[in-house]
Amino acid sequence: MFGTVVDGASKKPLADVTVTATSPALQGAQTVITDGSGNYQVPNLPPGVYSITCDADGYKPFGRGAITVTADGTVRINVTMVPTTLRAEEVVVVDVAPSVDVGSSSVGRNIDKNFINKVPVIQPGARGSQARSFESLAETAPGASSDTYGTSINGTTSPENQFAIDGVGVNDPAYGILGTPLSVEFVDQVSVITGGYLPEFGRATGGVYDVVTKSGSNEFHGSVFTFITPGVLEGTRTQPKTAGNTIELDTTLININDVGFDFGGPLIKDKLWFYTGFDAAFTRFRIDRKLSRIHLDKTGAQTLDADGNGVV
Secondary structure, eight states, rough: EEEEEEEEOOOOOOOOOSSEEEEESSSSSSEOOOOTSSSOOOOOOSSSOOOOOOOOOBBBEEEEEEEEEEETTTOOOOEOOOOOTSSSOOOOOOOOOSSSOTTOOOOEEEEEEHHHHOOOOOOOSSSTTTTTTTTGGGGGTTTTTSSSEEETTTTTGGGGGGETTTTEEBBBBTSSSBBSOOOOGGGGEEEEEEEEOOTTTSSSOOEEEEEOOOOSSSSSSSEEEEEEEEGGGGGOOOOOOOOTOEEEEEEEEEEEEEEEEEEEEEEEEEEEEEEEEEEEEEEEEEEEEEOOOOOOOOTTTOOOTTOOOOOO
């Protein structure tokens, strides 16, 4: 979060203004001071909804809320402070912070936990669908589509993507695909960057997944979840037949099940939080194996039926 603080009467920049950012997602408060040009910057904020207050000698306090900060996002909040010498009625301004990230030229989509809870985007059979992993969320971004090993972004293959969970790279070192699947139930936000990403992201010729996990707060919160895909909803599989094959396998899906919980809260309010979770994913199949025997006549030739097929 950054911006410029100016004098409401002269429109000149104000130095030494105390800017304080607070949020339920932030431990305590983050305070900065404007420089000689009236500029301020509050870095490294976790995603959430924020409020800011500005205080300076000789000026009326300024406050603004409902400022949404997203993962990998930068929001500009300019402030105009009114001198206490001015006699004016109190003016309440209701405004919405800009949703366009003015701090970068990256292209992509930010997916928060509200979207994850309301829109079923992880289809059974997709990469990581058993554990309901976050990688399938990229398909909601423009230019993304599923491929053999995950999600293709702007025509690249999925092993060319970069995965980071809370700033730690989790690519499989051997194949380049996601090495640490993580259930969306433990995810707060996923920033899918499809192009134009900044220098802090590297080791990718495709897209970038920047994942922010949930955290504790000053209040206890948690959930219990389970998801099941019954096998009866799957269509009949066509089994390929091979001439002279004596062993046939018929695989039928029983169910895909995902069950777990998460829980978080304060250990020391505004100073130390905890968050924990458990997830177990199961995919069960029924496999029927058929053993066949080929009959041969006295000459060693395969016995044929009236249709010319081998008798087994």
